[in-house]
Amino acid sequence: MIGQILRKDWKLLWPMVALVTAIQVAFEWIGYFQDSPGAAVLLGPLTLAWHIGIAVMAAAVVLQDPVPGADQDWLIRPLRRSEVIVAKLAFVALTVSLPMLALNMAHAMAMSFPFALSLRAILFKELYVFACFIVPVMALAAAARNMTEVFLIAASLVVVYASSLTLSAYLMDAGWCPTCETGVSWLQHLLQHLEVLLGACVILVLQYHRRRTEAARAVAGLGAAALVFLQLPWNTAFAVQGWLTGSSGDAAAIAIELGPQTPAAGGADGAGGDKDHGARHAATLLLQGHPDQALEYWRRRGRPADRPAAVEVPVRVSGIPSGELLLLDRLEVGLYADDDGRPLYRRRNADVSPMSLAAQPGDTADSSGPIPIAFQVPGGVYRELRSRTTRLRMDYSLTLVKEVARYEMGAREGLLRAPEVGVCFSQLDQDSISVRCSKVGRSQFCYSATLYGPDGRHNPEILKCAPDYRPYLPPLINALNFFGLDLPVRDPYGLSRYAVDPTALAASHILVKIYGERDHFKRTVAVPHFRVGAAT
């Protein structure tokens, strides 16, 4: 009977199938030319249309034979309900997943990616989309009588989810999300996807086995509420990530200690020696083409009296093996009473960028100077603790990344094909060279590029590290991942001078380095007799 139900649904839904397929074709076609300005404009609306189209179709096929109610004709026909849901799932697999797989494969083949690698990544992506997007939408539709009810239920779930967020902020902390915006956030996403999938399966079983619509809707509501509260503690998530990555042993020699001019030890303002370092840090940011970050750095140092205080503690990192970088995943800062160890203030410092502890590319171990670690203390806490002696504890969660591949490509209209990067193109824009890569499967999260002139001189290496340690959780719509960076070749403000002559780019080349994670580990720095007032 599955084939019979499939044929019936096809007769009813083929115009919608044609429309969704047209959206998919358009998306792939325009995605192929995504570097053109017109494509960039169209891709946003098409992505939205793709999501809506697939969701509506997944719901529509279920609603051809709605489960709730007692008047539907199919309920008194000799059909097994398990056959009905299997037919519905097969319908979406055949009319959404299969065309999407074919189109993604065509795109990958057009870009000359290896067939087997592409097929594996795209198949995985289709399974992921099916399990984490299509099945939940179908479960939602199975608890509704018609499309209006689907929208109403979906809107109700959004309200439940938002209420849970508000409640969690009230009960715990406004920023309560231990792994959000970190490299291990994928574990949280995976957990949430699994919860959604489990909830969807429960709803489908409830509906197609027992026809318990009220119970199914309750499960959906509870699931939406639980999504917020189902959080992995940071230590657990980081430990799981460490277990997944394994250990190279390279991290054993890495130590973090207070810099030579610690405010607590010096007892002075703590700013004198750091000013030079601060200037150097800002200049480095400027040379690397990040004027906004440089500006923010200086702005943070000049604090109006009523604003939170930026406390700065210089630390020195040693033992980083040559050619490896240290990424800071998370820094948790705590101030404790010096006498009884009572916590006075504790926060996860969201302002620390992953670059903060990185030895600069090309540096050898221990060659880098003290790195100022800044964290903010609320004005009230600062006033209370300004002149009090406390104990500072800084818990670092760190990742050591190592260069895994390096390639050269032409600086102008350069083309690079390699397993680690997929396909990369370089193109000269107004003041910089943009390097854009697309890759089937897992994207690279840490890479650098350096512009070398014909005479061997080079501009500063531009490093881009946005920790994301996921094995491979694809975007929903496309198995291709896109990444890249810009290499400044001239400063429009005339503040910076670059070693490579911008007129000699035709003979210049770019060195691309790819970094992969080696170790995830923790270090703690404790500073006794610390005075907050001395470190601002």
Add this chain to the structure above:
Amino acid sequence: MSKAYGRFGALHRLSMAVPEGSVFALMGASGAGKTTAIKILLNLITATGGTATVCGVESRTIGPRALAQIGYVSENQVLPVRLRVHDFFEYLRPCYARWDRDLEAELRDQLRLPPERRIGELSHGMRLKMALACALPFRPKLLVLDEPLSGLDALARDEIIDGFLRQAGRTTILISSHELDEVERFATHVAFLHEGRLLFQGSVAALAEHARPLLLAAERRGDRPSLRAIFVALVRAARQSAAPPAGQSP
């Protein structure tokens, strides 16, 4: 069996049996519980208490095998409205091992169903005829008709009645209706429901005998009192027995 929606009791300990081969009319005013009883029989809704057995199968576990022997027509039946008439027949045929294509053609011809029209474009009467034409070709052992005559003109009623009476004798027919005059023409057995309670069940002959003492003199005239008169008498008697004795407030 019993059925309650919250504090409202739709069926109160209903107990009845439909003899095999009969044309059994389940009768009562709107809201008496006829549709609720039928939906429990077909496992479309769950009884609050009690059990029902249909074609030898407990109704809560009724499955494809039993459903393949049951034809169902309801005034509220939700058919796939965007499907064309001939597509719907095509869809149903493989569902039933005993589907008779000749009978299907005969019924479609007799009921004048337009094959190319979408079901949603059919009138209410035409949709009921369509549902009937889909309920008969597999020669069901039990044909359940839930208010099949409701809202139909005289011509359409006759066509529907002619349609399902072709099966009478070979098929047990359970028909719910509040159209007492129409049902009187063909029912062999009746059950009267009033406010979820069974007032009577039995053959039409037994019914007349049962109701005779309850009928007023004017209603007893003639060879056989009408179902309408019997029903009114039964309801009247039920209300009297439920009313508190004189002098007591209800």
